[in-house]
Amino acid sequence: MPRYSVWGVTGMPEIDAGDDLVALIADAVQTSIAEDSDAFLRDGDILVITSKIISKAEGMQVPAADREKAIAMDTVRVVAERIHPGGVTQIVETRHGLVMAAAGIDTSNVPDGLALRLPEDPDRSARALCEGLRQHFGVSLGIIVTDTFGRPWRVGQTDVAIGAAGIIVTDDLRGGVDANGRPLNVTITVLADELAGAADLVKGKASGIPVAVVRGLGKLVTDIDAPGARTLTRVGDDDMFRFGSAEAYQLGYDAAQAERAQIPAKRVTQD
Secondary structure, three states: OOOOEEEEEOOOOOOOOOOOHHHHHHHHHHHHHOOOHHHOOOOOOEEEEEHHHHHHHOOOEEEHHHHHHHHHHHEEEEEEEEEEOOEEEEEEEEOOOOEEEHHHOEOOOOOOOEEEOOOOOHHHHHHHHHHHHHHHHOOOOEEEEEEEEEEOOEEEEEEEEEEEEOEOOOEEOOOOEOOOOOEOOOOEEOHHHHHHHHHHHHHOOOOOOOEEEEEOOHHHEOOOOOOOHHHHOOOHHHOOOOOOHHHHHHHHHHHHHHHHHOOOOOOOOOO
């Protein structure tokens, strides 16, 4: 019977800039074994880690007063914005290629007076953690780094993968058939995002549990240098919503004007 299990790793301390996350995660796992001997990491386990503790360890804290400046610094394109009584909400594309609110910079779960940027390179951070934890425990495991996203046309937020290492991030079913024998032409299952959402059910936003373990999906664990979460971003022509309505209108108008300019003017003759 297909099954997998997920549990949160308790006992992680508050993280400060420069902290050794490999050592701290290893200590928390080791402590949890005293309560549950089955919690010792095995080959094929996947650790799902909240990006906030990585950002803290990497020193990505900024004064809360400089939050807007930090958002601008991490933004390469404003996708949409809306003015509301509380201010302006911006959906932006970050330097990581992510499209999210306020470039992922917020003040939740950080000390008063500070805001937190995303990790400099989430895939690189995931690889470092994967390598360090594999060496420490002597097992082959995968790492997913998560952050919280809102989704167009859906209420609320969910966790998704913004970094990954040692794990297969997608299952490309194109070219296969479904249970009824019909061809699958567009289906690509984003395994890393599904695991991020599952792990968040035991981590939560206010429980103080930033790390979870997924067991039973060892078939997804692979080489550390496998493609990371950056490969999940739609770019170029694959991004159907790259332009806002005003930009799309202007582009359409400009294209029509250019096409019109290439049509030879008709000569009007009189009898």
